[in-house]
Amino acid sequence: DAGVTQSPTHLIKTRGQQVTLRCSPKSGHDTVSWYQQALGQGPQFIFQYYEEEERQRGNFPDRFSGHQFPNYSSELNVNALLLGDSALYLCASSSWGVPSNQPQHFGDGTRLSIL
Amino acid sequence: DAKTTQPTSMDCAEGRAANLPCNHSTISGNEYVYWYRQIHSQGPQYIIHGLKNNETNEMASLIITEDRKSSTLILPHATLRDTAVYYCIVRAVYGNNRLAFGKGNQVVVIP
Numbered sequence: 001d002a003g004v005t006q007s008p009t010h011l012i013k014t015r016g017q018q019v020t021l022r023c024s025p026k027s028g029h030d031t032v033s034w035y036q037q038a039l040g041q042g043p044q045f046i047f048q049y050y051e052e053e054e055r056q057r058g059n060f061p062d063r064f065s066g067h068q069f070p071n072y073s074s075e076l077n078v079n080a081l082l083l084g085d086s087a088l089y090l091c092a093s094s095s096w097g098v099p100s101n102q103p104q105h106f107g108d109g110t111r112l113s114i115l
Numbered sequence: 116d117a118k119t120t121q122p123t124s125m126d127c128a129e130g131r132a133a134n135l136p137c138n139h140s141t142i143s144g145n146e147y148v149y150w151y152r153q154i155h156s157q158g159p160q161y162i163i164h165g166l167k168n169n170e171t172n173e174m175a176s177l178i179i180t181e182d183r184k185s186s187t188l189i190l191p192h193a194t195l196r197d198t199a200v201y202y203c204i205v206r207a208v209y210g211n212n213r214l215a216f217g218k219g220n221q222v223v224v225i226p
Contacts, residue, residue: 004158033213042202042216043159056213090158094212101147101166101208106158 002027004093004107012113013081021076021110025093031055032074033104034066035090043090049074050096078112086114119203124221127197133190135220137203140184145208148179150188152199153219159202162188193224 005024013019025032031050035043045058049068068074072093078085088111092104120138127133139148147166151159163170163177165186170177176189190197200219206212 031212035214035216040218042218043214045213045215048212058213092159092214100212101164101206103149103161103164104214105161106151108156108158 004091004105006089006091006107006110008110009108010111010113012115014115015081015083017081018077018079019081019112021078021089021091021112023074023076023091023093023107025072025074025091026105029093029095029105030072031094031096032068032072033092033094034074034076035092035106036060037088037090037109039087046076081114083114085112087112118215119205119217121201121203121217121220123218124223126223126225127190127193129193129195129224129226131193133193133197133222133224135188135190135201135203135222136185137188138185139203139205142183142205143207146205147208148177148186149204149206149214150175150177151202151204151214151216152197152222153202154196154199159216160199162201195224195226198222198224 033048034046037043047057052068063079065077088109090109092106094104149164150162153159165177179186202219
């Protein structure tokens with residue numbers, strides 16, 4: 001049973017460029033959340049997708065956008081890259097439900113470096 | 116989101132039980148306590164969660180105080196592979212499903 005998979009594992013970009021990161025959720029999960037983890041810090045919530053719609057958003061600028069596909073996979077897009085966008089980007093999947101106490105399961109992330 | 120307080124770091128002896136404390140004095144009635152850990156260069160790994168009763172699984176035990184203001188994660192027999200950053204997180208059951216991570220507790224298991 002495959003867990004959460006993310007691609008690519010590493011990526012190098014320059015300032016001003018755009019990047020797309022991809023995530024496939026764990027089998028049976030329909031909700032995808034994205035987190036940004038700067039060096040030495042805990043992950044910070046970016047946004048969450050369910051039924052192809054953004055359901056929640058953290059304190060991130062509009063340069064960060066996402067998409068969810070009918071097969072529940074998701075993309076994170078970042079435009080006009082800044083040096084401060086260098087981080088580990090984590091995808092987490094879960095099952096939607098209200099109420100829900102089911103845990104989110106994480107992939108190993110994409111390491112994005114901005115030069 | 117309710118905030119949690121953990122030690123910045125701690126050492127544990129290999130083969131002994133490791134007791135990781137967490138304070139969450141502002142927790143509300145519909146919030147669960149979750150524990151994750153992150154081994155270097157990997158994504159966070161879910162360990163265990165609970166509401167008010169003690170919980171145990173194959174990885175660890177979670178002890179929550181009766182007033183729910185603090186909890187302890189117990190790794191029964193720490194191994195070198197348990198060296199990681201451990202995060203204690205409080206998460207609401209309704210509405211807000213995001214995980215609010217702090218800086219965590221860097222746990223080092225010493226031979």
